[in-house]
Amino acid sequence: MNISGLKSSLSQIQTDLPAPAAPLQAPTAAGTSFKDILSNAIGEVESASNNAAESVQQFLSGSGEDLHSTILATQRADLEFQMFMQVRNKVVSAYQEIMKIQM
Amino acid sequence: MSLLSALSISASGMSAQRQRTELLVENLANSDTTRTPEGGPYRRKDAVFAADPSVAQFSSLFDSEMGSGTGVRVAQVVTDTRDPEKRYLPGHPDADQDGYVAYPRMNPAEDMVDLLGASRGYQANVSAVSAVKDMIQRSLDLFR
Amino acid sequence: MFQTLALNTEHYMSLLSARQKLVASNIANADTPGYHTQDINFQAEFENALSGQTPAVTEPEGLAVKPDGNNVDIDREARLLAENALRFSIASNFARSELNSVKTAIQEGKSA
Numbered sequence: 001m002n003i004s005g006l007k008s009s010l011s012q013i014q015t016d017l018p019a020p021a022a023p024l025q026a027p028t029a030a031g032t033s034f035k036d037i038l039s040n041a042i043g044e045v046e047s048a049s050n051n052a053a054e055s056v057q058q059f060l061s062g063s064g065e066d067l068h069s070t071i072l073a074t075q076r077a078d079l080e081f082q083m084f085m086q087v088r089n090k091v092v093s094a095y096q097e098i099m100k101i102q103m
Numbered sequence: 104m105s106l107l108s109a110l111s112i113s114a115s116g117m118s119a120q121r122q123r124t125e126l127l128v129e130n131l132a133n134s135d136t137t138r139t140p141e142g143g144p145y146r147r148k149d150a151v152f153a154a155d156p157s158v159a160q161f162s163s164l165f166d167s168e169m170g171s172g173t174g175v176r177v178a179q180v181v182t183d184t185r186d187p188e189k190r191y192l193p194g195h196p197d198a199d200q201d202g203y204v205a206y207p208r209m210n211p212a213e214d215m216v217d218l219l220g221a222s223r224g225y226q227a228n229v230s231a232v233s234a235v236k237d238m239i240q241r242s243l244d245l246f247r
Numbered sequence: 248m249f250q251t252l253a254l255n256t257e258h259y260m261s262l263l264s265a266r267q268k269l270v271a272s273n274i275a276n277a278d279t280p281g282y283h284t285q286d287i288n289f290q291a292e293f294e295n296a297l298s299g300q301t302p303a304v305t306e307p308e309g310l311a312v313k314p315d316g317n318n319v320d321i322d323r324e325a326r327l328l329a330e331n332a333l334r335f336s337i338a339s340n341f342a343r344s345e346l347n348s349v350k351t352a353i354q355e356g357k358s359a
Contacts (some may be wrong), residue, residue, distance in 0.1 A: 051250070059104060059268055066104050068242040068260045068339070073316075075245060075346050076249045082248065082353050090359075105264035109271040116275030123278075152279040171265075171304055172272035176280055224277055227321060231271045234332040238267065241339040242260075245346070 034091050040083045045077070052077035106242075108172060109235045115158045115174030116228035122177045123150040124221045127214050132208045137197045145207040147214075153178035181210060183228045252349060255296075256342040260335055262292050265302050266359045272326045281316035282330075 055073035058065035111238050126148045136145035158174025193202030258288050269285045276282040292302040310318040 006274055019357050027294065056330050062104070064104065066242075066264055066341075067106065067239060068245060068264075069257055071242060072253055072257050072342065072346075076252055079249045079252070079346070079353065082350065086353055087160040105261075105268040109264075109268040112268065112271045112275050116271075116277075117309045119275070120278075142255055152276070154276055154282055171284065171301060172268040173276065174272070175275045201340065220278070223321075227274045227277065228271075230276050231328055235267060235271065237332050238264065238335045241336050242316070244339050245343055247343065 024091040034095060038088065038091055041087045045080045045084045048073075048077040105172075106235050110232060111158050112172055112174045112229045113235065114230040115155060115176060116231070118224040119150070119152055119175045119177050119223055120221045120228065123167050124148050124189075124218065125224070126180065127218045127221060130209065130214050131211060131218070134207055134211055137195075137204055137206060143176045144205045146185045147207065147209055148180055148182050149217075151179045151181055152176070193243075249349065253342045253345040256345065257294065259293060260338045260342070262287065262302060263288055263331050263335045263338070267335075269304065269330070270324050270327045270331065274328070276328050277317070277319040277324070279317060282319065283317075284310055284319050314335070317320050344346050 017071040052070075052073040055070045057066055059067060130147050133145040139145050152175050155176040156173045156184040157175070187209045188207035189203040190206055191202055192198055192204045195204045198204050257301065266287050266289060273284050285304050286307045287302040288305055310320055310323075312318045
């Protein structure tokens with residue numbers, strides 16, 4: 001899973017702005033910024049992905065991890081990633097809406 | 104991983120029962136053997152099983168806790184030490200000066216029953232392998 | 248977010264695996280002199296959700312001891328062998344269904 005690729009996409013969104021990242025850091029109705037939402041989501045994906053990788057490693061080295069546990073860990077990480085993609089898409093389209101308004 | 108260890112355990116069970124079967128078959132085949140390379144008539148052999156903890160470890164230190172499932176191995180092959188059965192057959196080439204021939208002390212019926220037991224034991228281990236393999240495949244189904 | 252998804256089912260499957268390993272051990276040692284049947288207290292281990300790694304091995308009671316000290320009841324083991332495999336299969340289906348529900352929910356959100 002290419003976490004660094006996602007991180008560069010996030011920074012790309014930030015640098016594409018005319019104003020210095022103001023809309024991204026502008027609070028949404030709930031009080032958190034778009035940047036926060038994306039950061040949190042990336043964090044969750046990263047942690048699930050690390051869990052899965054560690055689980056696979058433990059299974060392969062024979063140190064007691066069951067096969068079904070390992071597979072479930074990888075499936076959870078996959079779901080986190082899919083969730084992240086949806087969140088990212090929503091954030092990007094919401095951001096684009098805001099940019100349109102400001103024009 | 105428990106299931107892979109279980110496969111090793113069942114494999115050891117199959118191996119032990121097979122060795123036992125070979126000895127029992129040898130007994131039956133030699134029930135009338137009056138002459139052996141070691142001298143004297145054939146002596147009945149049997150296998151003694153013992154639990155084997157080293158089998159259960161699937162290359163892991165964590166699995167080696169006491170009693171967390173053990174395999175089995177043939178610890179010893181015991182040879183019957185009872186006196187052979189003497190039968191009066193003066194014309195027999197192996198007869199001693201009194202005309203008695205030493206025959207193996209055997210109970211073929213008992214060996215037949217043991218053979219059936221070993222066969223059933225082997226089969227039970229085969230069933231265990233099959234059930235465990237099914238569970239492993241069901242684990243893989245989680246990918247779908 | 249999904250770290251606890253299907254966690255109970257996973258724990259159930261882990262216990263079934265551990266139990267099946269002991270059944271395999273009992274079957275392999277059905278003719279070992281002095282060997283005692285091994286098992287785990289499934290109900291207690293499952294209710295104790297915190298039991299991290301391996302469940303405690305116990306000796307079931309009420310098994311007849313043969314003259315050589317072995318108390319394995321092959322019928323009991325054959326029954327458990329089939330039962331554990333069946334439960335595991337059901338649990339696997341259940342876990343898959345839990346995963347698929349979430350996957351569907353995420354994908355349905357696409358058009359929202």
